[in-house]
Amino acid sequence: MNYWLMKSEPDTFSIEHLKQRRNQTEHWDGVRNYQVRNMLRDDFNVGDQALFYHSSCPVPAAVGIVTITRAGYPDHTAFDPNSPYFDAKSSAENPRWFMVDVQYTQTFPKPVTLKAMKANPELLASDFALLRKGSRLSIMPVTATQWSIILSMANAQHKQ
Template identity: 65%
Template sequence: MNYWLLKSEPDAFSLNDLQSRPNQTEHWDGVRNYQVRNMLRDDIKKGDQAFFYHSSCKVPAIVGVVDIVSDGYPDHTAFDAHSKYFDAKSTPESPRWYMVDVAFHRALKREIPLSELKQQAFLLDSDFALTRKGSRLSIMPVSVDQWRYILSLE
């Protein structure tokens, strides 16, 4: 099993939104970054877990845990001309973008704000992408040690 951190702006899609979906499951779609696309296509697998992170809000924070319930597959929103994620160069025969399905696992006992994680960055090691300067990817790998440490902060 691998661990990840998935970023979402809560105004666009929050942990509560996921919890309110049928079966508490939703596509993680709309990713339009090649490095993240490669993770979705090649690395993130059914059975993995991820932190759900609220970004671009008053208090950015890790707010919950989700289960990855599918392997990566073509992002159908890229084929829909009415979608804000439409990409004319992506086709079902030659998909450019990928997504996975995620399911609500649980909310954290308390939200863990980015400011707290930055203060403890030395304990997470320089490898932790969320606290590394210039790291803006919407999906990031999390090591087993980082996962356990962050959960210990609840």
């Protein structure tokens, strides 16, 4: 199993929004970065888990866990001229962008703030991608050690 961190702006799509979706499941669309596209297309597997991270908000934090329920497939929003994620160079025959489906797993009893992560010596020593200077990717891999540290900080139980 792989672990990930997936960022979302809570005023656009929060973990609470995900909980309200049918089957608490939604596609993770609109990613328009080639490095992240490659991860979605090539590295995400059904059963992988991800930290749901609220970003671009007053208190950025990991707020819960989602489980990948469908591995990478073409992002249909790229084909829709009415979508803000439309890309005229992407087509169903030759897709440029990919997405995965995620399902709500749990909300942390205690959100793990970016500030708390930066203050954790174990996370700092682990070369956690989120804490690297200049790291702005919307999705990034998380090691099993980093995953355990963050779950411990959140007072969360590992659920599958």
